Amino acid sequence: MNKKTTWILAPLAAATLALSGCGDDSSDSSAPSATSAAEATSSGEAAPASNMMEKIPSPFVMTPQMDPTYVGSVDGTDAYIALARSGDDMVAFLCDGNEMWTWMTGTMDGDKASMSSPDGATLTASMSDGTVTGQVSAPGMPDKAFTAKPVAAEDGLFRATTNHDGTDYTLGWIMTPDGVRGLERQANGSTTGGIAVDRNGDDMDDRQRERRQERREQLDCDEMTNYNMWLVAQPQTPPVAEMVSMNSVQMEGC
Incomplete structure (x- = not known):
């Protein structure tokens, strides 16, 4: 993966500020919710098919993944990709934890998939022995x-x-088994924070150490602490508990 400057999701100035979404609800609720069919993605992107979006689970609720769902990495980049299928319909999320945030929709025809997004991202793939391989492009x-x-x-x-x-x-x-990529965005499409965490291991290389140091320099340790406090206050589903642990690793040395 290329070395990039990445960000841990900031608490947006308060530990109690919730992560999240582009919904129509205008109430002052800070509790995470499941994805709404009415939500929009970033500026210039149309929301993926609403029925597919509704099936994407929240990390704060014990909801199973769509079956099947596939996750992996994009060669030569920091980006991860996730693909989920329901019948012949498919949705994919491409994210590098920095600026890249693209939702694509399309269909599966036999063992071939084709997806695209309004911002010009495209994906073609094929399935063999339960593994999806393909090509993906996005702006930049x-x-x-x-x-x-x-x-x-x-x-x-x-x-x-x-x-x-x-x-x-x-x-x-x-x-993924290797780490997490994600972004937090306001409804107007501006990025408010991101996350790119590699799972810690004895064989962590210099690139990973450099990225961790960059994150510490970019964000105040108080912000990282507040974010972890917010996560701890949420329902401790397995993904959230894992994120608490992984974010704590990034705080080492604070």
């Missing part, structure tokens, strides 16, 4: 190869929405 990223495999327990594609003080937020996470 030319064609790249990817491989995605069926999700393991507690991994997958997650999305949550909420409203705080009349402002909508949306959160998208991709959790």
Whole structure:
């Protein structure tokens, strides 16, 4: 993966500020909610097919992944990709935890998939022996190869929405055995924070150490602490509990 500057999701100045979504609800609720069919994505992107969006689970609720769901990495980048299928309909999320945030929709025809997004992202893929391989492109990223495999327990594609003080937020996470990529965006499409966490291991290389140091320099330790406090206050589903642990790793040295 390329070395990039990445951000841990900030608490938006308060530990109690909720992650999330682009919904129509204007109440002052900070509790995460399941994805609404009415929500929008970033500026210039139309929301994926509403029925598919509604099936993407929130990390804060014990809801199973769509079956099947596949997750993997994009060659030569920091981006992860997740694909989910319901019948012949498919949705994909491409995210690098920095700026890249693209939702694509399309269909599966036999063992071939084709998806696109209003902002010009495209994906073509094929399935063989339960593994999805293909090519994906997005604004600022030319064609790249990817491989995605069926999700393991507690991994997958997650999305949550909420409203705080009349402002909508949306959160998208991709959790894989190797780490997490995700972004938090306001309803107007501006990015308010992101996450790119590699699971800690004894073989962590210099690139990972450098990225961790960059994150510490970019964000005040108090912000990272507040974010972790917010996560701890949420229902401790397996994805959230794992995120608490992974975010704590990023705080080492604070």
